[in-house]
Amino acid sequence: MNNDRDDHDPIDDILREIERVMNEMMGDDVHIDRSGSAGFGSDLHLDVFEADDQLRVVADLPGVEKDAIDLRCDGDVLTVAAASDRRDYEERIRLPATVDEHSASATYNNGVLEVTFDRAGDSADIDL
Known part of the structure; x- marks a missing residue:
């Protein structure tokens, strides 16, 4: 049957x-x-740390070569895209505070990516 x-x-x-x-x-x-x-991104371990004037994102990307990592930020969302022989990662992280994306600095060592941003300044007053 x-x-x-x-x-x-x-x-x-x-x-x-x-x-x-x-x-x-x-x-x-x-x-x-x-x-x-x-x-994509299902097992990307990632932490976001906040300080008074900076924001730091730390992500584990085991087996990924530095040249295979692509980072983009618009001030509110950080996109981490990376590829290795075994898998692809693509993660969009909404940051807990607006950052100055032009202040970004990144390091990658032993499979650990660290991206640091300065927080964006307060809105400017406009005089009339």
Whole structure:
């Protein structure tokens, strides 16, 4: 007896539901493959540290060559894109404060990326 239900894998239903919920929460197109790992940026470990006048983002990018890292910032969102032989990373991080993107400095050592920004100054008063 071989019907269509015998070929059904309940894990597929679970993965589809996780994918639907993630897409709903993130507003992005996240794809989960049969191994359970999500697409870009799924296991990028990242921390954001705030100080009075600076913001620092630290990310683990194991196995990535320095030349394969692309960083972009518009003052509010930092985009980290990187590729290695084993996977691709692309993460958009909404920064907790507006930064001066032109003040950015970055280092990459032993798989650890560190990006530092100066906080953007207060809005300027306009005299009439």
